[in-house]
Amino acid sequence: MKRLSISERLGKVAYRNQGRADVRAHIEVDTSICNGTCPHKCTTYVCPANCYTLSEAGTVQFQFEDCIECGTCLYACDQGAVVWRYPDPEQGRGVNWNLG
Amino acid sequence: MEEKFDCIIVGGGIAGLSAAMTLARADRRFLLIERGEFCGAKNVSGGVLWGSDLQRLVPDYWQRDHGFERFVSHRRLTFMDGGAAFSVDFKSDHYRTPPYSGVIVLRARFDEWLAARVQEAIDVSAAADESFLATNVLVDRLLVEDGRTIGIQAGDEQFFADCVLVCEGVNNLLTRQAGIEPEYVPADHVAVGVKEVIRLDRVVLEDRFQLSGDSGFTNEIVGYATRGVEGGGFVYTNRDSLSVGLVLGMADLRDKGLKPYDVLSDFKEHAYVADMIRGGDVLEYSAHVVSTGDVAAVPERLYGDGLLIAGEAAHLLLNAGRAIQGMDYAMRSGILAAETVVAAASGGDFGASNLSGYQQRLDESFVMQDMRRFQDAVHVLHSPTMYSKMPRVLCDFGRDFFTVRSEPTTKATASFRRAAKKHVGLWELVKLGVRAARSL
Numbered sequence: 355m356k357r358l359s360i361s362e363r364l365g366k367v368a369y370r371n372q373g374r375a376d377v378r379a380h381i382e383v384d385t386s387i388c389n390g391t392c393p394h395k396c397t398t399y400v401c402p403a404n405c406y407t408l409s410e411a412g413t414v415q416f417q418f419e420d421c422i423e424c425g426t427c428l429y430a431c432d433q434g435a436v437v438w439r440y441p442d443p444e445q446g447r448g449v450n451w452n453l454g
Numbered sequence: 455m456e457e458k459f460d461c462i463i464v465g466g467g468i469a470g471l472s473a474a475m476t477l478a479r480a481d482r483r484f485l486l487i488e489r490g491e492f493c494g495a496k497n498v499s500g501g502v503l504w505g506s507d508l509q510r511l512v513p514d515y516w517q518r519d520h521g522f523e524r525f526v527s528h529r530r531l532t533f534m535d536g537g538a539a540f541s542v543d544f545k546s547d548h549y550r551t552p553p554y555s556g557v558i559v560l561r562a563r564f565d566e567w568l569a570a571r572v573q574e575a576i577d578v579s580a581a582a583d584e585s586f587l588a589t590n591v592l593v594d595r596l597l598v599e600d601g602r603t604i605g606i607q608a609g610d611e612q613f614f615a616d617c618v619l620v621c622e623g624v625n626n627l628l629t630r631q632a633g634i635e636p637e638y639v640p641a642d643h644v645a646v647g648v649k650e651v652i653r654l655d656r657v658v659l660e661d662r663f664q665l666s667g668d669s670g671f672t673n674e675i676v677g678y679a680t681r682g683v684e685g686g687g688f689v690y691t692n693r694d695s696l697s698v699g700l701v702l703g704m705a706d707l708r709d710k711g712l713k714p715y716d717v718l719s720d721f722k723e724h725a726y727v728a729d730m731i732r733g734g735d736v737l738e739y740s741a742h743v744v745s746t747g748d749v750a751a752v753p754e755r756l757y758g759d760g761l762l763i764a765g766e767a768a769h770l771l772l773n774a775g776r777a778i779q780g781m782d783y784a785m786r787s788g789i790l791a792a793e794t795v796v797a798a799a800s801g802g803d804f805g806a807s808n809l810s811g812y813q814q815r816l817d818e819s820f821v822m823q824d825m826r827r828f829q830d831a832v833h834v835l836h837s838p839t840m841y842s843k844m845p846r847v848l849c850d851f852g853r854d855f856f857t858v859r860s861e862p863t864t865k866a867t868a869s870f871r872r873a874a875k876k877h878v879g880l881w882e883l884v885k886l887g888v889r890a891a892r893s894l
Binding site: 355357358360363364366367370394396399400402403404422423424425426428429430432434438439440441442443444448449450451452453454 | 489490491494495496497498499560561562563565590591592609624625627638639640641644646648650651695704707708711712713714715719722723728731732733734736737738739740741742743
C-alpha cells in the first residue's frame, strides 16, 4: 500500500463548517512561549494532525483548521502555551467522524 | 428558573449513554447533552468493547440491526521485531455463542446505534416527554452555587438539575473546572492513539482472516510496531474494513521526537501488517488521547455536591496485557453513577456524602478491583524490557526454533538462552518473567 502523507490522511477527515469563512478558533496558542522559552517545541511533531509546524526560520506556527480534537497538545504542552477548548458546533471547526 | 431535571449528563459516549439508559429505565427525568452532530460523531477508540455489560443495557443486542461490527472469535497477541512476528493465538468455539465476550466497534456507528436504543427506552418510560438527548450542544461550564453543582451553561442557555454527571471523555475540561483534577494534567499517564480504517472487500476480508458471518479477529502487537516508543499496535476486523493503529506513550513520544503518523506508516509497511492490509483503501484517519491505565491517574474523588464523574473523564482504563479495557469501564461506571442518581432521587439528597455511594460501588466493582489488582502488570508492560527487548528475544528464538536447517539442530533451551543473552541478559529476563507471571 502506498505510504500516505499527513495531508493525504487529513484529506480523509470530515470537518464541520468547512464552507464557513469566519470560523472561530477553539485552540489558542501563545507562540511567543513556543518561540521564546520552550526547550522542545514538541507540538510540532507529536500533534497527529500537524497543526503545529516549524517555519524555515525555525519558529512555531499554529493553525486550528486541521485540528481533529484529539487532545494531544492539551497534555503534551508543559509550557502553558496552549489554551484548549472544544469547538463551537455552529461557529467552530472540528471533526465529524464517519467511522471513529 | 426553568423546570429542573433529575440529572444532566454531559457527553453522549458510552459512559453517558449507559447512564442515560439506566435513568430512562428508572423513569427519571434527564437531559443528555452531546456536542457532536450525533452521538459518536466526536468519538474514537481502537476498539473492542469487552465484557458482558452491553447485554444489561440492550438484552438482545446481537439481534436485529446490531451496532457492532463483528464479535471477537479469534484473538492474537504478537511480539514483533523488524523482520518477524511471534504470536500467541487463540480461537475458540465458546466465543461464538451470544452474549459475546467482546465486540469490535466503530464509535461513530456504535454510539449512534446505542443512542437510538436509549431513545427507545425514553419513549416507553414514565418521563417520555421530560427526558431528552440533545445533540449539537456544547457545554461551556458547570454552574456552581455555594459549592454545589446546579446545572450547566451552554452558550446563552442555562439548564438546571439536581446533579450533573460528567462523561466528557479524557479531555476532561469540566472535571478540571470542578477541581476534581488540576487545571494542567501532565502527559505521564496518557498516550496518543492513531488509527486508520482501511476498507477491504468483505469476501476478501473474511477469506484473509478466516472469518464467517459476523465473527471477528483481534490482534494486539508489541515491539517494532512502535519503533521503540512505549506502547503497542492493533489490528481489528470490522464488517468490511480493518482498524489498524497504534497507542504511543505521550511522554516517551515527546522524548523520542517522533511523529505519530510516521510511526503508523512504518507499522503498515512491516511485512506482517502489509500482508493484512494489501489492496485496501484508507477510509478515515483518526487520532485521540487515551489514558494508559495507571491507577495514579484516577482522581481521588469522583463526586461532589451535585456532581459525578464517569468513564475516561475519570481515566478509567486498563491495559494489563490481556485486553485494552476502556469502553467496558465507561459502561459500568456510567451504569453505577446512574444507579447512584436513582437512589439519591428517592431520598431527594444529592449532597456529596450521598453521592459518594457511587465511588463505593465503583470501588467494589470489577473496574477498580482490576485496576488495583493489575497495576504491576501495567508497569511491567510499560517497561522498556517488555515492549522493546522481549519482542526481539522471542523473534530471535522463533527464527531459530522454527527454522529447519540441514545441519545439527540447537536445543530449544539453548537457543532461547542465546536470544535472551543477546538482548536482555538472562538474569533480567528471569526477573521480568517472574514479575510478569505474578502480575497477571
